[in-house]
Amino acid sequence: MGSDWMMFQYNASHVGCQLDGVGHFEYPRVLWVCRVGGFVVTQPLVADLNGDGTREVLVCTWNLTNFSKSIYCISAEGQVLWQHQDLVDAARGIVPAISDLNADGNLEIVTAYDNRVYCVSGSGNVLWNCTLNVTFTTASPVVGDVNVDGLQEILVGGYRRLYCIDSKGVILWWLNMWIEARDCPALGDINNDGIPEVLVTSGCNVLCLDSKGHLKWNSTLPYKASTTPALIGQKHRGSLDVIVGCGRRICCLNASGYVTWISPELGDFSISRALAAADIDHDGNIELLAVTDDIVFCLSVNGTIRWSYTLPRVFRFETEFKGTAPVVADVNNDTLLEVLVGDTRGHIFCIGSDGTLLWSFKVESSIMAPPSVADINGDGILEVIFGTKDGSVYCLHGTPKPLWLYLTSGLTRLFSQLKGTIAVLLGSSCVAVLLVALPFVVELRRRLTAAQGSHLSLYERLRPLGS
Numbered sequence: 001m002g003s004d005w006m007m008f009q010y011n012a013s014h015v016g017c018q019l020d021g022v023g024h025f026e027y028p029r030v031l032w033v034c035r036v037g038g039f040v041v042t043q044p045l046v047a048d049l050n051g052d053g054t055r056e057v058l059v060c061t062w063n064l065t066n067f068s069k070s071i072y073c074i075s076a077e078g079q080v081l082w083q084h085q086d087l088v089d090a091a092r093g094i095v096p097a098i099s100d101l102n103a104d105g106n107l108e109i110v111t112a113y114d115n116r117v118y119c120v121s122g123s124g125n126v127l128w129n130c131t132l133n134v135t136f137t138t139a140s141p142v143v144g145d146v147n148v149d150g151l152q153e154i155l156v157g158g159y160r161r162l163y164c165i166d167s168k169g170v171i172l173w174w175l176n177m178w179i180e181a182r183d184c185p186a187l188g189d190i191n192n193d194g195i196p197e198v199l200v201t202s203g204c205n206v207l208c209l210d211s212k213g214h215l216k217w218n219s220t221l222p223y224k225a226s227t228t229p230a231l232i233g234q235k236h237r238g239s240l241d242v243i244v245g246c247g248r249r250i251c252c253l254n255a256s257g258y259v260t261w262i263s264p265e266l267g268d269f270s271i272s273r274a275l276a277a278a279d280i281d282h283d284g285n286i287e288l289l290a291v292t293d294d295i296v297f298c299l300s301v302n303g304t305i306r307w308s309y310t311l312p313r314v315f316r317f318e319t320e321f322k323g324t325a326p327v328v329a330d331v332n333n334d335t336l337l338e339v340l341v342g343d344t345r346g347h348i349f350c351i352g353s354d355g356t357l358l359w360s361f362k363v364e365s366s367i368m369a370p371p372s373v374a375d376i377n378g379d380g381i382l383e384v385i386f387g388t389k390d391g392s393v394y395c396l397h398g399t400p401k402p403l404w405l406y407l408t409s410g411l412t413r414l415f416s417q418l419k420g421t422i423a424v425l426l427g428s429s430c431v432a433v434l435l436v437a438l439p440f441v442v443e444l445r446r447r448l449t450a451a452q453g454s455h456l457s458l459y460e461r462l463r464p465l466g467s
Helices: 401-427 427-451
Strands: 026-035 045-048 055-063 068-074 080-085 098-099 108-113 116-121 126-131 143-144 153-156 159-163 169-174 186-188 195-202 205-209 214-220 230-233 239-248 248-251 258-263 274-280 287-292 297-301 305-308 327-329 338-342 347-352 357-362 372-375 381-386 394-398
Touching: 026 357, 045 098, 055 381, 055 394, 098 143, 098 186, 108 153, 143 186, 143 372, 159 195, 186 230, 214 230, 230 274, 248 274, 248 394, 327 401
Parallel strands: none
Antiparallel strands: 026 394, 045 055, 055 068, 068 080, 098 108, 108 116, 116 126, 143 153, 153 159, 159 169, 186 195, 195 205, 205 214, 230 239, 239 248, 248 258, 274 287, 287 297, 297 305, 327 338, 338 347, 347 357, 372 381, 381 394
């Protein structure tokens, strides 16, 4: 997989954690911006789709002008390579999945729209489609070797049904569910027997299925599930725990389906869309990250709150999308993991493993889905990719803080210190000159200071002061 990002919240366990590579985000800047049509409403995916040695970005959009839903493939340089309409239901927040379905060395893209699942080549050609006996699909597809045959199968939620489809588009099995499943399933070997299990939420229930679709257990949560299941391992244990947001709480279930703990209430609203899980401070224990209304929470592996960070108010998610979710990566090369989250005011926040804000980056439109973290251009440094409501896809790159910012602040202090002394020594005529020049000095200082946190170059900031 490398430093790809191939499914919703990274992989089939939905932990939202990128461990392959580091970033240099002391000073975030825009590497490129690509304009696409409609709201960007899904988490970007990143992989080398066409085998050219660089990674491409997939985003899905919803255009309210003509109600079209599109999928875009964008190059590592920020250029649109291809685009298809009506292959993915972005209006429902469905994120595609990327995998080498038939083990031929080429990556395929799995999407869902209405009552069909599509397989698309890395160059944008539709290879096959599979019609489901449902009105419409409701959840993002997940890809993995469900039946341990060496090939990849597809799990996708339809209206009150979960389907398993093989790599050629043939339905292997399906399961009726009581309530529409809006959150994508998870896939993992939770009991350490060498065969993966399928975990899916349905209302207040978490269902565990074997590789043939038979129900292994059904656990009832105290509240309706609000997130995709995340599968996490703990020290000295081969089995995995199932972590699910339910209302304003997080529930942990063991491999047998028993609820082992329930967290305290987190905020005033339901937990948003998905969780992230990783050992962010390298203490040997997994931490859990969740976003609820305008607060980012970090919980220990036993459900106690370790810290919380309150984002600026006005952080309220729009329309039917359940908003963003946290993702985790080492974006500043300090060996610890940072938490990234976007908000509807256009901010990307980077929060340290101790809950302190390290930096934020502002764009001009709402961020309606989680960001992704991957090495786009193959330089060994991670980038942050996200989309916005105005149809922009941003790729942020990190650099050390520029030296000229320090020099500028030093020169400004020097001007301030010398201004009064020169006026006393040279008399009132010098004061008059300074009064004329002072507005230009102030404007120069403002532009240089504003460049910090901006993607504009120094040249662009120092255009003629009257322009």
